[in-house]
Amino acid sequence: AADKLKKISEDVWEIPTDYKPGMNVPGHIFLSDRLIEGLESGAIDQTANVATLPGIQRYSMAMPDVHIGYGFPIGGVAAFDTETGVISPGGVGFDINCGVRLLRSELMADDVKPHKVDLINALYEAVPSGLGSESKFRVNDAQLAEVFRTGARWAVENGYGVKADLEHCEENGEMKGADPAKVSKKARDRGRPQLGTLGSGNHFLEIQKVEKIYDEAVAKAFGLKEGQVTVMIHCGSRGAGHQICTDYVKTMEQASRKYGIKLYDRQLACAPLSSPEAKDYFAAMAAGANYAWANRQIISHWVREAFSKYYKRDVRMDLVYDVAHNVAKFEEHEVDGVKKALCVHRKGATRAFAPGRSEVPVAYRDVGQPVIIPGSMGSASYVLAGTQRGMELTFGSTCHGAGRVMSRSAALKDIRGNEVKRQLLERGIVVKAPKDAAIAEEAPEVYKEIDEVIAVVDGLGISKKVARLVPIAVAKG
Ligand code: 5GP
Ligand code: MN
Ligand code: MN
Numbered sequence: 001a002a003d004k005l006k007k008i009s010e011d012v013w014e015i016p017t018d019y020k021p022g023m024n025v026p027g028h029i030f031l032s033d034r035l036i037e038g039l040e041s042g043a044i045d046q047t048a049n050v051a052t053l054p055g056i057q058r059y060s061m062a063m064p065d066v067h068i069g070y071g072f073p074i075g076g077v078a079a080f081d082t083e084t085g086v087i088s089p090g091g092v093g094f095d096i097n098c099g100v101r102l103l104r105s106e107l108m109a110d111d112v113k114p115h116k117v118d119l120i121n122a123l124y125e126a127v128p129s130g131l132g133s134e135s136k137f138r139v140n141d142a143q144l145a146e147v148f149r150t151g152a153r154w155a156v157e158n159g160y161g162v163k164a165d166l167e168h169c170e171e172n173g174e175m176k177g178a179d180p181a182k183v184s185k186k187a188r189d190r191g192r193p194q195l196g197t198l199g200s201g202n203h204f205l206e207i208q209k210v211e212k213i214y215d216e217a218v219a220k221a222f223g224l225k226e227g228q229v230t231v232m233i234h235c236g237s238r239g240a241g242h243q244i245c246t247d248y249v250k251t252m253e254q255a256s257r258k259y260g261i262k263l264y265d266r267q268l269a270c271a272p273l274s275s276p277e278a279k280d281y282f283a284a285m286a287a288g289a290n291y292a293w294a295n296r297q298i299i300s301h302w303v304r305e306a307f308s309k310y311y312k313r314d315v316r317m318d319l320v321y322d323v324a325h326n327v328a329k330f331e332e333h334e335v336d337g338v339k340k341a342l343c344v345h346r347k348g349a350t351r352a353f354a355p356g357r358s359e360v361p362v363a364y365r366d367v368g369q370p371v372i373i374p375g376s377m378g379s380a381s382y383v384l385a386g387t388q389r390g391m392e393l394t395f396g397s398t399c400h401g402a403g404r405v406m407s408r409s410a411a412l413k414d415i416r417g418n419e420v421k422r423q424l425l426e427r428g429i430v431v432k433a434p435k436d437a438a439i440a441e442e443a444p445e446v447y448k449e450i451d452e453v454i455a456v457v458d459g460l461g462i463s464k465k466v467a468r469l470v471p472i473a474v475a476k477g
Contacts, residue, residue: 002039005029011456015048015060022052022264028059030394032456035064035448038405046073049264053078054272055085057335057342061394063349064456065403065448070094071267074348074404077397079333080273082341086261087278088270089252089285091345093326094245096288098203098236100372100400101169101296101322102383103303104222105315107229109209113428113472115310116207120432120473122310123205123231126302129198129477130434132239136196144192145180151290152322155297161304161319165297167361169322170351170369171329173293179283183240184247187284191240191291196298200434201408201441203235203477205303206374208381208469218367218385218466222320230469231303231317232381233296234374235477236326241288248281273343282328289327296322320383321361321370325350325400331359333395344395352386352398352463360386371463375402375450377431377442377474378424382454382465389461398463399454402447415440433476442476 005013013036015027027047031039043066050072051060057079066075071090080086112119128135139147147154152166152173166172183191198205210228213219224230237244255271255278256263263269271277300319307315328345335342344351353360353369360369368385375381379402390396406414417436420443424431433439458465 002036002044005044011460015044019048022262023048025051025056025059027051027062029062029066030456030460031064032452035452035456038448039066040068042068043073046071047076049268050076050078052264053080053086053088053268053270054261055081057081063397063399064453065348065399065401067404069347071265072345072347075399076347077345077349077394079342079344079395082273082330082343085273085343086270087273087281087328087343088268088345089245089248089281090267090269091347092245092285092328093347094242095236095326096241096244096285097292097324098326099292099296099322099324100232100234100374101300102320102372103231103300103317104224104320105229105231105307105317107315108227109229109472112207112229116430116473119207119310120430120475122306123303124432124475126306127198127205127299128196129200129475131200133197134193139192139195141188144188147195147294148180148183148287148290149178150174151293152297155294160298160301165300165319168319169293170324173297173322175286175289177283178286178290180287182280182284183244183287187240187243187247190243191238194238194240195291195295197238198235198299198477199238200477201438204377205475206232206471207473208232208471210467211380211470212468214465214467221364221367222370222383222466223318224320224383224467232372232374232469233299233303235295235299237288237292238295240291244284244288248284251277251281285328289324293322321372323350323372333391342395346397348400349397350400351396352384352390353396354386354388354391371398373399373401373454376444376447377471377476378429378444379450381469382450383467383469384458384463385466387461387464390463393460394462398457402450402453404446405448406446408441411441411443411446412437415443415445429471430473431476432474438476
């Protein structure tokens with residue numbers, strides 16, 4: 001299928017509108033010549049399918065970490081006109097506001113390395129993880145409604161973190177327009193016991209070392225320097241978000257029929273942005289997003305506690321930034337020279353706003369939004385900054401990770417978790433997981449090469465490399 005793509009410039013591949021019937025705009029896939037060889041034809045088809053949706057602007061896009069997802073590809077970015085366009089749960093994903101945050105510590109790698117086993121055990125103990133894991137505390141329905149409404153702020157107001165944390169979250173960790181009344185009882189029941197849990201599989205806590213700085217000035221603004229220890233937290237909205245997505249996929253299937261939207265794939269179910277169904281979904285999705293921000297905030301607090309307890313002093317760990325990589329948002333962008341309000345879907349994609357945008361925290365406004373991109377438990381991860389080029393090319397978006405190249409089932413068949421663990425340990429990386437199978441599913445080789453993926457987004461200029469982080473110890477969900 002890749003031969004049907006037209007290379008229009010370095011690392012930009014176009015899916016022409018005659019690739020399949022009904023495409024309103026072309027597709028743009030951002031990949032290097034080397035990465036395109038591994039591109040699944042299903043991911044091209046999905047990118048093309050998204051282009052058939054009403055009101056889509058400019059291009060249906062796929063970042064270099066693209067792979068097959070539910071309806072929309074993972075790594076997909078699609079923006080819709082607020083009057084003629086749609087919103088689709090498939091364009092957000094099941095783990096609403098799955099995202100990453102990065103804490104920068106005052107510790108240096110040399111201080112931490114001798115204690116890495118103890119420290120990762122402490123983190124593993126401090127944060128419940130694994131499929132369906134339950135939290136160390138319970139919220140009642142009224143508290144849960146507050147979590148849905150106010151996100152990370154609820155956590156901070158209840159003693160989990162400090163005010164400055166909120167300034168360093170996308171949306172300040174509190175997405176406006178959330179309405180707990182639009183969240184089903186089933187979603188609330190799943191959400192209540194899981195607040196303050198990591199989840200399973202791909203989610204992780206990672207102790208890292210800043211190995212290399214590419215841009216001294218921007219790194220300084222982000223508070224990063226070589227040799228420093230950081231902690232990366234990757235998790236989302238747990239069962240609550242999953243249930244919200246499940247509920248609204250059904251609503252949207254009916255809505256698509258009701259409003260006469262032709263679906264080339266049932267998983268693209270959506271509703272016109274002006275419809276009550278769309279408004280309900282957005283209000284519920286925002287609630288799910290806020291749950292995820294509260295979740296990452298609570299977990300951060302436990303991470304700080306664990307470090308301080310271990311070192312028997314107050315170890316300072318400031319939040320660099322927290323990004324969502326599964327979300328739909330209303331943003332202003334320029335289309336053909338005109339400023340327009342758009343609903344931007346980022347599904348396995350990260351917002352990467354340029355310097356000057358009012359959404360970027362004051363502390364970073366001159367250098368651009370921090371972008372946090374995990375690689376794998378055995379490779380580097382990156383911090384980048386948003387750029388003006390990204391605003392122009394990708395509605396201020398970039399990739400969200402390396403992206404899978406091997407399915408979970410294939411990994412379980414081919415890879416032995418204990419072997420991966422042993423090899424990583426030889427390289428000095430400690431991995432802690434509930435079972436070896438969890439390590440096999442997430443082995444470094446199931447992901448694309450992160451350095452190559454980052455080279456694409458950096459080369460295109462849709463976000464700029466700032467720092468390279470390498471793992472010291474990883475706790476997997
Ligand atoms: P996703 O949100 O799609 O599940 O994962 C985002 C990205 O996280 C993946 O594409 C992969 O590159 C990265 N990733 C998965 N597991 C780990 C890990 O244990 N450590 C780090 N640093 N990155 C990971
Ligand atoms: Mn997730
Ligand atoms: Mn994620």
